[in-house]
Amino acid sequence: DSGVTQTPKHLITATGQRVTLRCSPRSGDLSVYWYQQSLDQGLQFLIQYYNGEERAKGNILERFSAQQFPDLHSELNLSSLELGDSALYFCASSVGREGTGELFFGEGSRLTVL
Amino acid sequence: EDQVTQSPEALRLQEGESSSLNCSYTVSGLRGLFWYRQDPGKGPEFLFTLYSAGEEKEKERLKATLTKKESFLHITAPKPEDSATYLCAVFSGGYNKLIFGAGTRLAVHP
Numbered sequence: 001d002s003g004v005t006q007t008p009k010h011l012i013t014a015t016g017q018r019v020t021l022r023c024s025p026r027s028g029d030l031s032v033y034w035y036q037q038s039l040d041q042g043l044q045f046l047i048q049y050y051n052g053e054e055r056a057k058g059n060i061l062e063r064f065s066a067q068q069f070p071d072l073h074s075e076l077n078l079s080s081l082e083l084g085d086s087a088l089y090f091c092a093s094s095v096g097r098e099g100t101g102e103l104f105f106g107e108g109s110r111l112t113v114l
Numbered sequence: 115e116d117q118v119t120q121s122p123e124a125l126r127l128q129e130g131e132s133s134s135l136n137c138s139y140t141v142s143g144l145r146g147l148f149w150y151r152q153d154p155g156k157g158p159e160f161l162f163t164l165y166s167a168g169e170e171k172e173k174e175r176l177k178a179t180l181t182k183k184e185s186f187l188h189i190t191a192p193k194p195e196d197s198a199t200y201l202c203a204v205f206s207g208g209y210n211k212l213i214f215g216a217g218t219r220l221a222v223h224p
Contacts, residue, residue: 100146100209101148104160
């Protein structure tokens with residue numbers, strides 16, 4: 001158990017809809033990272049937050065947004081969903097603002113868009 | 115463009131049959147190379163960090179090594195519980211964005 005909690009574990013929705021994925025980092029970790037894993041793209045970095053502020057951004061679509069709240073949990077919002085958004089979405093956490101390369105991953109949220 | 119390439123895509127071994135997984139990287143300024151293990155339906159789990167060419171790290175039946183262009187994950191006398199996908203990663207453009215290879219799916223059969 002990594003200590004990172006993600007909900008929901010599974011989500012099935014339709015194209016055009018909007019969903020919110022939630023992540024609680026390990027106790028004491030201030031950084032939260034979001035990754036997308038699909039069969040054809042592998043594990044792709046989306047965005048990092050550190051103590052409530054956006055710290056780094058990857059190839060995150062404009063339809064996607066994230067935030068980190070004062071209690072350090074984070075939410076990833078996916079809107080105007082397309083079939084290609086079906087993937088596993090992982091949250092990871094670490095202590096510092098700059099990564100050490102050692103991330104603690106949650107078990108992921110599997111999104112299926114029909 | 116920074117990138118990580120892993121080979122083979124999949125590897126099937128008999129229990130006790132040692133082998134190596136390869137991770138080659140192209141990055142401007144290596145800030146560490148990281149190995150992770152991912153079990154089906156789970157998130158990746160950190161294994162090793164390597165920082166400089168010649169460095170080696172060991173954990174049970176796994177040994178990771180690093181050269182200037184690639185890293186190897188050697189698996190000695192593997193057991194079925196070593197079956198997993200092994201991912202390697204490097205930092206790209208700073209210390210925040212980890213980019214991962216596509217992974218090697220390892221299956222160890224009794």
